Structures are given as C-alpha cells and as structure tokens.
Amino acid sequence: MATIGFIGLGNMGGPMAANLVKAGHDVRGLDLSEDAKAALRNAGGTPVGSIAEAVSQADAVVTMLPAGAHVRSVYTGDGGVLAHARPKTLLIDSSTIDVDSARTVAEAAAKADMPMVDAPVSGGVAGAAGGTLTFMVGGPDEAFEAAKPFLDIMGKTIVHAGGPGNGQAAKICNNMILGISMIAVSEAFVLAEKLGLDHQKLFDISSTASGQCWSLTSYCPVPGPVPASPANRDYQPGFAAGMMLKDLKLAQAAAGSSGASTPLGAEAAQLYNIFCNAGEAGKDFSGIINFLRGQGS
Numbered sequence: 129m130a131t132i133g134f135i136g137l138g139n140m141g142g143p144m145a146a147n148l149v150k151a152g153h154d155v156r157g158l159d160l161s162e163d164a165k166a167a168l169r170n171a172g173g174t175p176v177g178s179i180a181e182a183v184s185q186a187d188a189v190v191t192m193l194p195a196g197a198h199v200r201s202v203y204t205g206d207g208g209v210l211a212h213a214r215p216k217t218l219l220i221d222s223s224t225i226d227v228d229s230a231r232t233v234a235e236a237a238a239k240a241d242m243p244m245v246d247a248p249v250s251g252g253v254a255g256a257a258g259g260t261l262t263f264m265v266g267g268p269d270e271a272f273e274a275a276k277p278f279l280d281i282m283g284k285t286i287v288h289a290g291g292p293g294n295g296q297a298a299k300i301c302n303n304m305i306l307g308i309s310m311i312a313v314s315e316a317f318v319l320a321e322k323l324g325l326d327h328q329k330l331f332d333i334s335s336t337a338s339g340q341c342w343s344l345t346s347y348c349p350v351p352g353p354v355p356a357s358p359a360n361r362d363y364q365p366g367f368a369a370g371m372m373l374k375d376l377k378l379a380q381a382a383a384g385s386s387g388a389s390t391p392l393g394a395e396a397a398q399l400y401n402i403f404c405n406a407g408e409a410g411k412d413f414s415g416i417i418n419f420l421r422g423q424g425s
C-alpha cells in the first residue's frame with residue numbers, strides 16, 4: 129500500500145482517486161471544492177487542507193487540474209508540491225495542459241530529484257469511473273516504470289510516448305486529428321443532404337471505403353447509423369465542444385512554438401471557437417454538424 133497525494137478531485141480526478149482507494153492505497157486528497165473533498169471521504173480517502181498535508185508523507189503524487197497555469201502553480205509555486213514532497217517522490221500529472229508547461233514543470237521536478245511523468249488521459253468521466261482510461265505518458269524510462277502500477281489501476285491502456293511533455297504532445301496531436309476529422313465527416317453529411325443522398329447510404333459506403341475513420345464509424349454526427357453516438361441523444365456529451373476547443377487551442381499553441389504548419393488544425397480551432405461562442409460549449413463536439421448546416425444557403 130502506498131500513500132498518494134491527489135490534487136484536483138473534479139469530474140475526472142474524483143473517480144480516479146476513488147479507484148486508487150479501492151485498490152488499497154492511502155489517498156490524501158486536496159481540492160478547492162468542499163463537495164469534491166466530501167466525495168473522497170465517502171469513497172474512503174482522506175481529504176486534507178493544504179498541498180503540504182497532501183504530499184509531505186506521500187510516495188506518489190497525482191494531479192488532475194484544469195490547465196497549465198494551475199499545474200505550474202501547484203507544483204512550483206510557494207508552498208507547492210516541489211517545496212513539500214520528499215526527494216524521490218513520484219509525480220504524475222494527468223491534467224491536459226500545454227507541452228511547454230509540462231516540460232517546464234518536469235525540469236523543475238528533475239532538479240528537486242523527483243521522478244515525474246506527464247500522463248494525460250482519454251476516455252472521459254466513464255473511463256475514469258470504470259478504471260479504463262488510456263494514459264499517454266511522457267517522461268524518463270524509470271519514471272514511467274514507477275508510475276505504471278498506479279496508472280494500471282486507473283486505466284486500461286498505458287502508452288509510453290517518449291520523454292517529458294510527449295504525453296501531452298500525443299494527446300493534442302490525436303485530438304487535432306479528431307477535431308478535423310469530425311468537421312470533415314460532418315461536412316460530408318451536410319453535402320450529402322443537399323445532394324439528396326441518404327445518411328445511412330453514405331455511412332454504409334464510406335464506412336467501408338476510403339472515407340472510413342473513427343468520427344464516422346464510432347461517433348457518427350447524424351442520428352441513426354451508430355446508435356451509441358451522441359447524435360442520437362440531442363448531442364449530450366460525450367466529449368464536450370468546449371473540451372475539444374481547449375485541446376485544439378493547445379495544439380495551435382504547440383504548433384506556434386514549434387514552427388509546425390497546421391492550417392486545418394487552425395481552421396478547426398476557429399470553427400469550434402465560433403460554435404462554443406454561440407453557447408454550444410456544453411454540447412457534444414459532434415454537434416458542430418448543426419453549426420455547419422446552419423451556415424449553408
């Protein structure tokens with residue numbers, strides 16, 4: 129049994145921490161929300177009032193925070209994790225954040241003699257609750273090996289993507305493909321409607337032809353062909369458009385700082401930005417088809 133400091137007990141972190149408790153670990157959890165801390169207590173963990181209390185006796189620290197600014201401040205701020213954890217404490221940041229922040233914090237952790245991985249996830253709240261998340265992990269080999277037993281409890285698929293920041297890089301590259309491909313599939317269905325081509329016919333043809341992709345076959349943006357897709361329940365998420373926009377913006381920030389050319393990624397970010405600003409950030413990201421349909425003549 130290990131002592132684990134868990135910071136960020138929100139929609140994802142709450143159930144992830146509960147799975148660590150269920151596996152027999154002593155989890156000391158911190159969140160700004162009293163409700164989130166109460167949920168940890170109900171799950172059998174120990175809520176605490178400060179970063180110091182969460183991490184000073186910990187063998188491992190897991191963070192699941194909203195964005196890069198929170199992660200930088202929780203790790204490297206005054207009174208942060210690096211100031212209070214013991215040398216050799218394993219650090220796992222599972223938040224989805226910008227690559228530059230991930231690498232900056234990893235460098236500071238290495239200086240403090242604490243092995244660290246960035247380990248963002250896919251799989252959403254259901255994956256967090258079921259312990260079936262996919263972890264994309266960046267960090268040195270030894271840190272990955274040390275983190276794996278904990279990640280195995282919270283997830284099903286654990287992939288070592290390379291050195292520090294590469295977990296975040298994998299996550300934003302994948303989600304840039306997803307954002308662009310969802311727009312492409314949606315445009316195809318909107319064009320098919322105009323041309324008098326039935327949704328199911330297009331699906332049957334493209335799902336076995338060269339247009340085949342996950343956005344079409346697993347997450348079809350029109351109701352009917354894939355009964356489990358959010359299109360069949362008025363685009364309730366699933367994966368909210370606001371989250372997709374966050375990831376597309378992270379991809380654009382990384383493209384800017386690395387000098388990569390990603391014109392379709394930029395266009396996808398802009399379209400999701402307009403969609404979200406129209407009040408649809410809480411809708412599933414496949415709801416972008418309704419926005420595209422609304423743009424037609």
Ligand code: NAD
Nearest residue numbers: 136137138139140141159160161192193194223224252253
């Ligand atoms: P959330 O907003 O529900 O949870 C974040 C929690 O962090 C909140 O409870 C907040 O109170 C807490 N927090 C913020 N600053 C803090 C601080 N200084 N100290 C302690 N606690 C603090 O968000 P979420 O949906 O759990 O997402 C967390 C991360 O996981 C994000 O980076 C998100 O992009 C990523 N993610 C989310 C999903 C999803 O489906 N929700 C899927 C994949 C990845």
